[in-house]
Amino acid sequence: MLVMIDSLKRSPSCWTPAQRAHNRRVIIASLAYVAALLPVVYVVRHGLVTDGWRIPLALLPAMPVAFMFGSYARYLSEEKDEYVRMLVVNQILVATTVSMVCAVFWGFLTDLGGAPPIATYWIAVLWIAVQGVSACIARIRGA
Amino acid sequence: MNNRLKVLRAERNWSQNDLAERLDVSRQSVNAIETGKYDPSLPLAFRIAELFGLTIEEVFESPSRRRSGAI
Numbered sequence: 267m268l269v270m271i272d273s274l275k276r277s278p279s280c281w282t283p284a285q286r287a288h289n290r291r292v293i294i295a296s297l298a299y300v301a302a303l304l305p306v307v308y309v310v311r312h313g314l315v316t317d318g319w320r321i322p323l324a325l326l327p328a329m330p331v332a333f334m335f336g337s338y339a340r341y342l343s344e345e346k347d348e349y350v351r352m353l354v355v356n357q358i359l360v361a362t363t364v365s366m367v368c369a370v371f372w373g374f375l376t377d378l379g380g381a382p383p384i385a386t387y388w389i390a391v392l393w394i395a396v397q398g399v400s401a402c403i404a405r406i407r408g409a
Numbered sequence: 410m411n412n413r414l415k416v417l418r419a420e421r422n423w424s425q426n427d428l429a430e431r432l433d434v435s436r437q438s439v440n441a442i443e444t445g446k447y448d449p450s451l452p453l454a455f456r457i458a459e460l461f462g463l464t465i466e467e468v469f470e471s472p473s474r475r476r477s478g479a480i
Contacts, residue, residue, distance in 0.1 A: 346433070348434075348453060349441050
């Protein structure tokens with residue numbers, strides 16, 4: 267997910283150099299994710315791979331997503347604008363809190379409450395979504 | 410934390426963008442500092458004061474001194 271600080275109104279040229287670098291990395295990772303996901307899903311669902319290839323193929327779409335999360339860490343170390351960095355850290359804290367709480371709640375609901383299990387990558391999806399919403403709220407509040 | 414940033418900037422006819430460029434921060438940061446939403450770090454506060462040729466105390470109002478009514 268792109269760093270969404272002020273992104274609703276700011277042109278790309280107004281982003282900090284660290285934000286531009288992070289956004290570039292995220293776009294590349296997203297393209298790699300789509301490029302990997304579609305063929306992997308196709309070959310696995312159609313049973314076109316042997317068992318030995320299933321694990322490496324299953325991990326292939328995960329790599330760009332892992333790279334995306336690594337990009338956040340790199341972004342935070344590269345961002346020179348302390349106020350913008352503080353806003354992003356706050357968004358990450360909100361996203362982490364919400365996703366971890368949801369993960370724990372759903373974990374107990376699955377184990378003890380009879381809820382259906384869901385793939386754990388949804389935690390990452392939730393994290394990214396909450397981070398985006400948090401950035402939008404910060405923008406609306408005039409941060 | 411109250412400060413005189415807006416006044417000092419206006420005296421020099423600088424926009425928030427101008428000041429942001431001189432400080433090497435975003436316009437968003439300048440706005441947040443001016444409106445008191447964000448207190449800058451000590452290094453940034455020094456950079457701001459030095460840009461205007463003033464001391465930190467001449468730009469930023471000490472919250473503790475404000476509470477005690479000294480300012």
